[in-house]
Amino acid sequence: MINEQIRDKEVRLVGENGEQLGIMSSRDAQKMADDAGLDLVKIAPTAKPPVCKIVDYGKYRYEQIRREKEAKKKQKTIEIKEIRLSPNIDTNDLNTKMNAARKFIGKGDKVKVTLRFRGREMAHMANSKHILDDFAEELSEIAVIEKAPKVEGRSMTMVLTQKH
Secondary structure, three states: OEHHHOOOOEEEEEOOOOOEEEEEEHHHHHHHHHHHOOEEEEEEOOOOOOEEEEEOHHHHHHHHHHHHHHHHHHOOOOOEEEEEEOOOOOHHHHHHHHHHHHHHHHOOOEEEEEEEOOHHHHHHOHHHHHHHHHHHHHOOOOEEEEEEEEEEOOEEEEEEEEOO
């Protein structure tokens, strides 16, 4: 809120250079801002009494947007990449999938390894757990198991993440 939008009886006023000017009525604070040729901006609306500052509103918004962009730049998004396997996967196919997982983990992404069962393969779920164990064992030098193998419907999944 800026200038006339501030309807509080009393506000704590902060000057343009950051000095505390004390608690006063919002009308007096608005008058001081007008005298300085600047705007009265409410910066902490939840405080008792609300904190207002005398600043150039355009400059204040610019600084705020710049800070938000800087914070966004520093934050890193982690994606979850999925690798699907079947219980009767051949060794070379498994190695290809492992290389793909190695590449994803190297980039800092998490890898969800899904072992999908179809038809009669459902009867031999327990015998196929070793595929996921071997997968995790092979990538153990760069990855650690974040979520252990777990059966969910017609598939068994586990999540691998980068070792720190």
